[in-house]
Amino acid sequence: MSDFASQTEPAAAAHEIGDVDAYMVRLGKAARMAATQMRRAVTADKNGALLAMADHLQRDRVAVLAANAEDLARGRESGLDAALLDRLALDDARLDAMIEGLRQVAALPDPVGEIDGLHARPSGIQVGQMRVPLGVIGIIYESRPNVTMEAASLCLKSGNACILRGGSEAWASNAAIASCIRSGLREAGLPEATVQVVSTTDRAAVGCLISMPEYVDVIIPRGGKSLIERVSREASVPVIKHLDGVCHVYIDATADPEKALAIAVNAKTQRYGTCNTMETLLVDAPVSESLLPRLAAAYAEHGVALRGCDRTRAVLGDIPVASEEDWYAEYLAPVLAIRVVDGIEAAIEHIERYGSHHTDAIITDHYGLARRFMAEVDSSSVIVNASTRFADGFEYGLGAEIGISTDKLHARGPVGLEGLTTRKYVVLGDGQVRR
Amino acid sequence: MSDFASQTEPAAAAHEIGDVDAYMVRLGKAARMAATQMRRAVTADKNGALLAMADHLQRDRVAVLAANAEDLARGRESGLDAALLDRLALDDARLDAMIEGLRQVAALPDPVGEIDGLHARPSGIQVGQMRVPLGVIGIIYESRPNVTMEAASLCLKSGNACILRGGSEAWASNAAIASCIRSGLREAGLPEATVQVVSTTDRAAVGCLISMPEYVDVIIPRGGKSLIERVSREASVPVIKHLDGVCHVYIDATADPEKALAIAVNAKTQRYGTCNTMETLLVDAPVSESLLPRLAAAYAEHGVALRGCDRTRAVLGDIPVASEEDWYAEYLAPVLAIRVVDGIEAAIEHIERYGSHHTDAIITDHYGLARRFMAEVDSSSVIVNASTRFADGFEYGLGAEIGISTDKLHARGPVGLEGLTTRKYVVLGDGQVRR
Secondary structure, eight states: OOOSSSSSGGGTOOOOOOHHHHHHHHHHHHHHHHHHHTTTTTHHHHHHHHHOOOOHHTTTTHHHHHHHHHHHHHHHHHTOOOHHHHHHHOOOOHHHHHHHHHHHHHOOOOTTOOEEEEEEOOOOOEEEEEEEOOOEEEEESSSSSSHHHHHHHHHTTOOEEEEEEEEEEEEEEEHHHHHHHHHHHTTTTTTTTGGGEEOOTHHHHHHHHTTTTTEEEEEESSSSSSHHHHHHHHHHSSSSSOOOOOOEEEEEESOOOHHHHHHHHHHHSOOSSSSTTOOOEEHHEEEEEEEHHHHHHHHTTTTTTTEOHHHHHHHHHOOOBBOEEEEHOOOSSSSSEEEEESHHHHHHHHHHHOOSSSSEEEOOOOOOOOHHHHOOOOOOOEEEEEEGGGGGGTTTSOOOOSSOOOOOSSEEEEEEEEGGEEEEEEEEEEEEEEO | OOOTTTTBGGGGGTTTOOOHHHHHHHHHHHHHHHHHHHHTHHHHHHHHHHHHHHHHHTTTTTHHHHHHHHHHHHHHHOOHHHHHHHHHOOHHHHHHHHHHHHHHHHHHHTTTTTTEEEOTTTTOOOEEEOOOOOEEEEEEEETHHHHHHHHHHHHHHTTTTEEEEGGHHHHHHHHHHHHHHHHHHHHHOOGGGGEEOOOOOOHHHHHHHHTOOOSSSEEEEEEEEEHHHHHHHHHHOBBBOOOOOOEEEEEEETSSSHHHHHHHHHHSSSSSSSSEEEEEEEHHHHHHHHHHHHHHHHHTTTEEEEEEEEHHHHHHHHHHOOHHHHHHOOOOOEEEEEEESHHHHHHHHHHHOOOOSSSSEEEOHHHHHHHHHHHOOOSSSSEEEOOOGGOOOTTTOOOSSSSEEESSSOOEEEEEEGGGGEEEEEEEEEEEEEO
């Protein structure tokens, strides 16, 4: 029995569509056709559409905010919690950020068409790899309506068509944003089906979207762990997923203590709710007595609750013991687990056993240990002497990101425009045949 | 109900293992541990193991051939057809090729550890991408025992551990080859579990292998379409798959007729059973009357049976009409479907509708049309003025290939050592924290 059985979400019972399967197949076919046209769209037209979308959003400000107010009122009525309402809310500052985001994506270099490594073979043919759009991308996300514009802009710039399925609580906001998107596409002479926003709140739409490999090339779920796990389990379309970030900082005995302190505090406290926030701190035994009290004092200032292994508690005294579950935990909160380990070997073993292969850092001034940590830690980002909080598309210079992949195939780590493309082989000949 | 329900294949009822699930989990755990050690294996040790494996195969020639003779006898008894027996058979020439293959893989550059694009960011960190092994690769294949050595060598060189599940009809041959592999690994000081050959012929082993994401990072099925489809449908581990090759050659009116003739004949007749063989020929209407009779004469010489659309038949007369199914067909035989089309637009439309996105070629002397075909045909290899038969790892200079992927994510087209690796981000800092 599918987790996405037909069931309209409570917040928006009004937006039903008779035959969801048939509706989604219509969207799929239109997207496939748009993708074919988008493969030959030139950069100037794609940028033109992005800038026109920004202008429409600017002009339709009042309408978009009014639609959002509707969603917020309905959300309050149906008892959404404060955090959800905050993610759902748009205001002038958030609209400005969306408009600015569109202009930034327009300014990014277009990855499509680039040919790498073209070289001559003994047979006389030349072989290279050309970067091309993936085709049709399905994106499933939750309450934040600005994701609609962000996802649309990245898919469009990378030459893909996309089908966006946002949260039902943002239905009116997404519809208003979709209207700006369509106007922008139309003005640039690009097919309107390049970006389609699913207009039913029936959950069966998700089940359809993830099982139409003939129309959809890849699914990107953005949201809570349970959404991503359900989508991965049920999808017959390949999924680029971003699961949890159980990130570690390991302070080796060879670390510069001041840098270690600064990084360990920043990695935990700079923001609590992000996937690249440190959740477990590993401290090399020889420096545990000198560093742990200073770290504990700094964390206390930030109101971070600590729990530790027995050796940590032997130094810090009265903090709760970290259970086996703590080592697996993604707190997303001012809570930190601390473990004292015996050197890099034990640190790597802990990270490989309990971590989520997202982002892990070592603090050391020892060349060989830095090199070893980089080679052996099997995570999407491996960091030497810097905060785990750097692991994102903007900090890495991708310009923007659609998510951070914890998969190993295709895209690993922050996924920008390049992650939304693939490479095909191109062969240039002059009549060559195979002997 | 799983297609891989517990069921011992008829050819080898002898090789059963009590609890297949527990057995496969043991292999999985050992592979995961070996993969961890292989991540830090240096190139010299990996090459040492490959060369030692070649020496052992050379020394154990008699034993391997005796084991193969056993398989062949059992195969004849159980009524395997001639083609299968041929794929199963080893002889001195095939052993020599396996030994030579090992030496070639040892001579290939090691992709692991390469760092691309390391660049400084405004924050002061340096960001790059490091090529690393995928981890544990499961390979499921059919009768050819030389695949055991080929797959083992490519996985080992790229720093991965692998679990190989060959066909039950090659059980004894695979066991003999596995023994050479283990000896080679041992001599080089690498973990023996780096390459494990599944020693049960119970089909349930396949079902286990494709649903242990905690121990296996990717599955590569090699074999018939039904095997690959079943694996893709049931796997919870990501699959790199190679489905059918319905390849096209499109002869545009601007083609050099002599080159067109040579390529169209080579692409069909150089080998019939390969996935990069042309299955449908598209001919631009203005040159159909001049080219089709010459093409038909050449195909007749090779004994290729033609079938065509009405316009083809209007020129060639008495050939059968091509049905809708013919346009979808991968004949893998001396059979060719021919269609007359009106220009590049119709050709691309046909290829996108009926093709399998494997390999497609255009023959033209027109710059703009060549450029358009390259950009718009959504296939893993797009070829201008050369035979589709060039689409393989050796011709492209990859050195060796483990298959040809028709997927879009991760690896597309011929998959060599690089396709068995992934890239993680590495960040080098000097105490940087995020502001």
